[in-house]
Amino acid sequence: MAKDKKLVEEITSMNDDFAQWYTDVIKKAELVDYSSVRGCMVIKPYGYAIWENLQKALDTRFKATGHENVYMPMFIPESLLLKEKEHVEGFAPEVAWVTHGGDEKLTERLCVRPTSETLFCEHYSNSIQSYRDLPKLYNQWCSVVRWEKTTRPFLRTLEFLWQEGHTAHATAEEAQEETIKMLNVYADVLENVLAIPVIKGRKTDKEKFAGAHATYTIESLMHDGKALQSGTSHNFGDGFAKAFDIQYTDKNNQLQYVHQTSWGVTTRLIGAIIMVHGDDSGLVLPPAVAPTQLIIIPVSQHKEGVLEKANELKDRLSAKFRVKMDDSDKMPGWKFSEYEMKGVPMRLEIGPKDIEKNQAVLVRRDNREKIFVSLDNLEETVENTLADIQNSLLEKARELRDKKTYTATTIDEFEQIINTTPGFVKGMWCGDRECEDLVKEKTGATARCMPFEQEQLSEKCMCCGKPAKSMVYWGKAY
Amino acid sequence: MAKDKKLVEEITSMNDDFAQWYTDVIKKAELVDYSSVRGCMVIKPYGYAIWENLQKALDTRFKATGHENVYMPMFIPESLLLKEKEHVEGFAPEVAWVTHGGDEKLTERLCVRPTSETLFCEHYSNSIQSYRDLPKLYNQWCSVVRWEKTTRPFLRTLEFLWQEGHTAHATAEEAQEETIKMLNVYADVLENVLAIPVIKGRKTDKEKFAGAHATYTIESLMHDGKALQSGTSHNFGDGFAKAFDIQYTDKNNQLQYVHQTSWGVTTRLIGAIIMVHGDDSGLVLPPAVAPTQLIIIPVSQHKEGVLEKANELKDRLSAKFRVKMDDSDKMPGWKFSEYEMKGVPMRLEIGPKDIEKNQAVLVRRDNREKIFVSLDNLEETVENTLADIQNSLLEKARELRDKKTYTATTIDEFEQIINTTPGFVKGMWCGDRECEDLVKEKTGATARCMPFEQEQLSEKCMCCGKPAKSMVYWGKAY
Numbered sequence: 001m002a003k004d005k006k007l008v009e010e011i012t013s014m015n016d017d018f019a020q021w022y023t024d025v026i027k028k029a030e031l032v033d034y035s036s037v038r039g040c041m042v043i044k045p046y047g048y049a050i051w052e053n054l055q056k057a058l059d060t061r062f063k064a065t066g067h068e069n070v071y072m073p074m075f076i077p078e079s080l081l082l083k084e085k086e087h088v089e090g091f092a093p094e095v096a097w098v099t100h101g102g103d104e105k106l107t108e109r110l111c112v113r114p115t116s117e118t119l120f121c122e123h124y125s126n127s128i129q130s131y132r133d134l135p136k137l138y139n140q141w142c143s144v145v146r147w148e149k150t151t152r153p154f155l156r157t158l159e160f161l162w163q164e165g166h167t168a169h170a171t172a173e174e175a176q177e178e179t180i181k182m183l184n185v186y187a188d189v190l191e192n193v194l195a196i197p198v199i200k201g202r203k204t205d206k207e208k209f210a211g212a213h214a215t216y217t218i219e220s221l222m223h224d225g226k227a228l229q230s231g232t233s234h235n236f237g238d239g240f241a242k243a244f245d246i247q248y249t250d251k252n253n254q255l256q257y258v259h260q261t262s263w264g265v266t267t268r269l270i271g272a273i274i275m276v277h278g279d280d281s282g283l284v285l286p287p288a289v290a291p292t293q294l295i296i297i298p299v300s301q302h303k304e305g306v307l308e309k310a311n312e313l314k315d316r317l318s319a320k321f322r323v324k325m326d327d328s329d330k331m332p333g334w335k336f337s338e339y340e341m342k343g344v345p346m347r348l349e350i351g352p353k354d355i356e357k358n359q360a361v362l363v364r365r366d367n368r369e370k371i372f373v374s375l376d377n378l379e380e381t382v383e384n385t386l387a388d389i390q391n392s393l394l395e396k397a398r399e400l401r402d403k404k405t406y407t408a409t410t411i412d413e414f415e416q417i418i419n420t421t422p423g424f425v426k427g428m429w430c431g432d433r434e435c436e437d438l439v440k441e442k443t444g445a446t447a448r449c450m451p452f453e454q455e456q457l458s459e460k461c462m463c464c465g466k467p468a469k470s471m472v473y474w475g476k477a478y
Numbered sequence: 479m480a481k482d483k484k485l486v487e488e489i490t491s492m493n494d495d496f497a498q499w500y501t502d503v504i505k506k507a508e509l510v511d512y513s514s515v516r517g518c519m520v521i522k523p524y525g526y527a528i529w530e531n532l533q534k535a536l537d538t539r540f541k542a543t544g545h546e547n548v549y550m551p552m553f554i555p556e557s558l559l560l561k562e563k564e565h566v567e568g569f570a571p572e573v574a575w576v577t578h579g580g581d582e583k584l585t586e587r588l589c590v591r592p593t594s595e596t597l598f599c600e601h602y603s604n605s606i607q608s609y610r611d612l613p614k615l616y617n618q619w620c621s622v623v624r625w626e627k628t629t630r631p632f633l634r635t636l637e638f639l640w641q642e643g644h645t646a647h648a649t650a651e652e653a654q655e656e657t658i659k660m661l662n663v664y665a666d667v668l669e670n671v672l673a674i675p676v677i678k679g680r681k682t683d684k685e686k687f688a689g690a691h692a693t694y695t696i697e698s699l700m701h702d703g704k705a706l707q708s709g710t711s712h713n714f715g716d717g718f719a720k721a722f723d724i725q726y727t728d729k730n731n732q733l734q735y736v737h738q739t740s741w742g743v744t745t746r747l748i749g750a751i752i753m754v755h756g757d758d759s760g761l762v763l764p765p766a767v768a769p770t771q772l773i774i775i776p777v778s779q780h781k782e783g784v785l786e787k788a789n790e791l792k793d794r795l796s797a798k799f800r801v802k803m804d805d806s807d808k809m810p811g812w813k814f815s816e817y818e819m820k821g822v823p824m825r826l827e828i829g830p831k832d833i834e835k836n837q838a839v840l841v842r843r844d845n846r847e848k849i850f851v852s853l854d855n856l857e858e859t860v861e862n863t864l865a866d867i868q869n870s871l872l873e874k875a876r877e878l879r880d881k882k883t884y885t886a887t888t889i890d891e892f893e894q895i896i897n898t899t900p901g902f903v904k905g906m907w908c909g910d911r912e913c914e915d916l917v918k919e920k921t922g923a924t925a926r927c928m929p930f931e932q933e934q935l936s937e938k939c940m941c942c943g944k945p946a947k948s949m950v951y952w953g954k955a956y
Contacts, residue, residue: 033601033604033605035550035551035597035600035601036555036558036600037551037553037554037555037588037597040551040552040553041551042548042549042550042551042597042601043548043549044548045546045547045548045616048546048547048548048549049546049547051549052547068523068526068527069523069526069527069530070520070521070522070523070526071520071521071526071529071621071639072513072520073513073515073518073519073520073637074518074552074590074621074623074637075515075518075574075636075637076515077514077515080514092580093580093581094579094580095579095580096553096576096578096579096588097576097577097578097579098574098575098576098577098590099575099576099577099578100574100575100577101572101573101574101575101625102570102571102572102573102625103571104625110515110574112552112576112590119513119515119520122513122514123511123513123520126511127511138523142621143549143552143620145552147579147580147582158553159551159552159553161549
């Protein structure tokens with residue numbers, strides 16, 4: 001087992017250097033690779049398979065709520081981007097510009113989409129005439145580009161994969177309902193598929209999306225106490241509709257502007273999985289999103305009957321679970337480490353002695369528990385154990401999140417907490433931009449959200465002492 | 479039924495103006511819309527749903543043959559594109575160049591990928607060391623950009639969606655085997671999912687992919703007698719490996735270059751479906767790829783019990799088929815036309831008299847056949863009829879293709895045929911570029927492929943009279 005130990009030693013410990021641990025894990029678990037394109041990543045098969053499972057979980061829910069997929073061009077003419085003032089101010093500084101096609105200089109620059117509101121608005125302006133055309137419930141899977149200065153795989157890259165929902169509705173109420181509905185879909189996927197607990201709430205005006213009337217968010221907490229904005233849902237009101245002239249004739253034959261929403265999640269959620277569940281042996285994947293849920297490792301595989309039995313079990317279990325079997329010539333201990341590094345939720349060991357006893361050994365990735373199981377009720381035990389792993393990961397993450405959630409009533413107390421015990425800090429806020437800026441300036445923390453579940457911690461703003469308008473989750477964020 | 483008639487009249491007849499018919503169909507069937515981005519299309523929900531079904535059919539087969547999905551950056555630095563000489567000569571004139579990120583001028587231009595050989599090669603060069611790392615069987619779903627002068631939705635657009643497989647192998651034999659295996663996967667999907675018969679063969683050197691050792695193709699014939707290159711599979715030999723230094727240590731500890739392939743199909747296949755199966759009433763979709771396989775239209779839907787029965791049938795049939803029910807307030811005749819336009823393979827009509835008789839009326843889109851069916855064996859009849867439609871479409875397309883396939887033994891005969899009865903023309907070829915150029919110059923037709931199934935039509939080249947080396951399928955192409 002010397003090799004086994006060595007493999008583990010090559011990874012930096014989370015507590016020594018969290019950033020280096022993260023980099024080690026994405027590399028050793030074979031999720032991504034670097035390329036000569038600055039700030040862009042190569043998503044390798046194992047990383048992409050996680051994304052495919054996440055896509056499936058989201059796409060099924062989008063379709064179940066009546067949404068349809070479409071595809072818009074990846075280029076936006078400069079004049080189209082300029083149509084909505086706040087939107088262009090938010091995005092123009094960080095877009096990539098195409099200026100030449102072949103040898104020919106373009107008469108108008110095209111930006112590579114940083115997000116597609118403007119294209120959807122143009123399309124809606126052309127295709128919506130009557131109340132019968134509403135609602136439009138569209139979604140798009142694609143990649144977008146934002147010219148970031150510093151990047152980290154999954155968390156912040158020049159190009160990333162995402163989905164962007166864009167909807168148009170007859171009334172403000174319907175748009176608001178849609179905005180919250182999709183936020184809840186995201187929260188459902190994070191909690192029940194990725195086993196990541198979230199705080200749902202509204203962004204402050206400072207933190208909202210460029211051009212939005214209101215932005216809602218799900219915020220999660222990483223193992224190092226930093227927050228991650230994990231999905232956002234925006235209500236645009238009729239702002240874009242007025243800029244792009246998207247009007248419909250209502251039942252009384254009156255012209256009305258539509259009300260719009262947009263909502264998106266990205267490949268950064270893979271970063272969240274890593275930083276919420278991972279440990280010093282590598283990745284830990286929730287079964288619902290794991291490309292391989294169970295790895296079968298034959299022990300003494302050269303002995304008669306072992307490989308046959310391992311193959312037989314693989315075939316049996318593949319009917320219900322995502323299963324692989326590793327019969328390569330590496331040592332079993334080395335294989336154990338490799339699949340722990342890759343976060344496979346459970347391994348099954350089977351050797352000559354197990355076969356004699358009509359049993360197998362299951363080992364959980366999350367808590368290392370060993371389970372001796374009769375081959376007669378293998379499916380049932382695997383199913384129950386995977387479900388238990390999924391629940392345990394969520395519970396464990398929730399406990400850690402709660403443990404790292406603090407309360408402050410003054411800015412001094414706040415500063416002391418955020419600098420010594422990173423995490424969410426709940427604090428009251430008067431609603432003024434000055435106080436929000438002061439928190440950022442003094443501590444580097446930002447308002448993550450005004451949660452739906454409000455608490456009355458005190459009657460005063462923790463910064464200025466004026467009457468508080470709402471409780472805010474503050475935190476340093478990725 | 480006045481409205482019904484009107485809707486149909488709005489479409490140009492195929493025989494009057496095939497190009498206009500095509501444009502009418504993609505618009506009326508709600509497959510695409512135009513945008514302000516030159517040469518790029520908005521793929522609407524119905525068009526995208528066809529693409530999703532096609533993706534599923536392909537992706538399942540890619541995975542079953544051991545391939546894994548990955549994602550590479552969308553940008554290629556100019557210096558990386560320049561590494562393989564033939565490749566860059568083929569693609570540089572038609573790429574879009576990014577020169578600025580935000581306000582900053584880039585020190586090196588980036589092109590938006592026209593295809594990703596160079597990125598895969600860079601990745602392989604970094605990640606392949608030993609024979610144990612081979613084969614690499616990667617695929618990517620993404621969009622690519624080629625700066626075309628003239629464009630048509632699906633057939634030729636600046637940006638299009640596609641998949642690109644990129645593989646690396648230890649030996650030339652394995653690479654050749656892979657090249658042909660994937661060509662056969664494409665042929666399988668075209669024939670058995672899209673109901674489009676194909677000619678499999680090899681491209682001439684003139685027509686092969688920039689940088690390839692050999693290009694194989696599947697060619698199909700559209701209703702107007704023009705050919706469509708429907709999928710290609712390239713064997714690169716070790717050309718790219720040498721340009722990008724992709725070497726591995728073999729079992730004897732010797733350094734060897736890998737052998738590579740790439741293969742791709744695009745959204746142009748949706749254009750093929752339209753132009754192979756469509757008619758003067760619109761689109762005709764093969765059941766295997768149709769977003770809706772059966773549309774239920776209640777007749778006299780205000781009468782008691784009709785909508786309830788229609789809903790009941792919808793729920794019953796949805797367990798096995800992709801079914802929709804239209805209970806909007808439009809006239810049934812108008813609905814009939816609408817779903818004919820959209821190419822839904824079959825409609826089910828149910829009204830008060832049908833309910834009395836415990837029956838429904840099925841109407842096939844392909845041949846308009848009416849089938850009265852007892853509700854007791856509805857599932858069975860629907861299943862068999864959908865299977866029959868799928869087969870009939872393939873048969874019908876094959877008959878038409880065969881009818882429009884001609885033979886020429888001299889260039890004069892060839893010219894006369896291709897100008898009066900467009901289609902495939904089989905003709906012998908000496909293998910010289912001059913003769914190939916002459917055919918193009920005189921007639922506009924190109925060598926579509928040298929088919930695997932060779933025939934000895936004559937011993938002489940149809941152009942120059944010198945000894946013939948192979949039979950070629952010639953044709954005018956999209």
